[in-house]
Amino acid sequence: xxxxxxxxxxxxxxxxxxxxxxxxxxxxxxxxxxxxxxxxxxxxxxxxxxxxxxxxxxxxxxxxxxxxxxxxxxxxxxxxxxxxxxxxxxxxxxxxxxxxxxxxxxxxxxxxxxxxxxxxxxxxxxxxxxxxxxxxxxxxxxxxxxxxxxxxxxxxxxxxxxxxxxxxxxxxxxxxxxxxxxxxxxxxxxxxxxxxxxxxxxxxxxxxxxxxxxxxxxxxxxxxxxxxxxxxxxxxxxxx
Numbered sequence: 001x002x003x004x005x006x007x008x009x010x011x012x013x014x015x016x017x018x019x020x021x022x023x024x025x026x027x028x029x030x031x032x033x034x035x036x037x038x039x040x041x042x043x044x045x046x047x048x049x050x051x052x053x054x055x056x057x058x059x060x061x062x063x064x065x066x067x068x069x070x071x072x073x074x075x076x077x078x079x080x081x082x083x084x085x086x087x088x089x090x091x092x093x094x095x096x097x098x099x100x101x102x103x104x105x106x107x108x109x110x111x112x113x114x115x116x117x118x119x120x121x122x123x124x125x126x127x128x129x130x131x132x133x134x135x136x137x138x139x140x141x142x143x144x145x146x147x148x149x150x151x152x153x154x155x156x157x158x159x160x161x162x163x164x165x166x167x168x169x170x171x172x173x174x175x176x177x178x179x180x181x182x183x184x185x186x187x188x189x190x191x192x193x194x195x196x197x198x199x200x201x202x203x204x205x206x207x208x209x210x211x212x213x214x215x216x217x218x219x220x221x222x223x224x225x226x227x228x229x230x231x232x233x234x235x236x237x238x239x240x
Contacts, residue, residue: 014080028066030056035077040119044074044126078123085113085120086141092220099149100201104192104213106145107171111188112217115178122179128172139164149199156200167195189214 013036018029034056038047049070053063067073093105114121143164149155157163174191177184189210196206 013084024066027058027062031058031063031066031073032077032080035073036081036119036123039077039123044119044122049073074123074126078126081117081120082124085110085124088113090141098154099145099147099152100154100196100199100209101213102145103142103149103199104196104209105216106141107167107195108188108192108210108213108217109220111171111175111178111191112221114175115182115188116221118179121175125172125176125179128168139168142167146199154199154201157198163198166198170195170198188217 012033014029014032015026018025021029031052035047035052038052038055041047042051047070049060049063052073053060063073067076089106089110092109093102096102096105114124143159146155146157146164146167147159150157150159170191174187178187181187192213193206193210196209197203201209
C-alpha cells in the first residue's frame with residue numbers, strides 16, 4: 001500500500017488497515033490518522049485535543065473513550081507508526097539469514113524510513129525516549145536479530161536488557177539527529193557501525209558492513225520508489 005507524504009495530504013493509513021473492523025476500531029484509527037495530520041500541521045506539542053477531534057468530526061467524548069489524555073494518544077500513534085515501520089523493515093530484509101547483516105540493514109533502513117516521514121520519525125523518537133508500552137513490540141525484531149548473531153558466533157556479547165536499550169538508544173539518537181539536521185549525511189551509517197561495535201565486531205568489519213548496509217538500503221528504497229511511482233501513476237523519470 002502506498003502512502004503520500006503525510007504533511008501534504010490527510011493520511012488514511014490506519015483507517016484503510018481497519019476496514020472491516022468494528023466501529024470502535026475504526027474510530028480509533030480515524031483518531032490516529034487525524035492526529036498525524038494535525039501533528040504534521042501544528043507540531044506535536046502545539047496540537048490540541050480539540051483541534052484533533054474537530055478535524056476528525058468527532059466529539060471530545062469520543063476521544064476520551066479511546067485515550068485518557070493527549071500523552072496517551074501520542075504514545076499510541078508512536079507505537080502504531082513504529083510497528084508499521086518495523087513490519088516494512090522486516091519485509092525488506094526477509095531474505096537475509098545472517099544476524100550481523102540483519103542488524104546492519106534493519107537499523108539503517110528503520111532510521112532512513114523514519115526520517116523520510118518526519119512526523120512519523122519524531123513520534124518514534126519521542127516514544128523511544130518515553131519508554132512507552134510499544135517498546136517491547138518494536139524492539140522484538142532487533143532482539144531476534146541480535147540473538148541470531150550470537151548463535152551464529154558473530155556477536156560476542158550477552159543479550160541483556162541493557163544491551164538492547166543501548167542499541168535502541170543509538171537508533172533513536174541517529175533518527176533525532178537526522179530529523180534536526182537533514183544535512184548530516186552519513187549519520188545512519190555511523191549509527192549502524194556503532195551498533196555493530198557494541199555487539200563486538202572489530203572496527204574494520206563493523207565499518208565495512210555498515211557501508212555495505214547503506215548500499216543495500218539505497219537499493220531497497222530505490223526499488224520501493226519505483227513501485228510507488230507505478231502505484232500512483234507516475235513515470236520513473238518523475239521519481240525524485
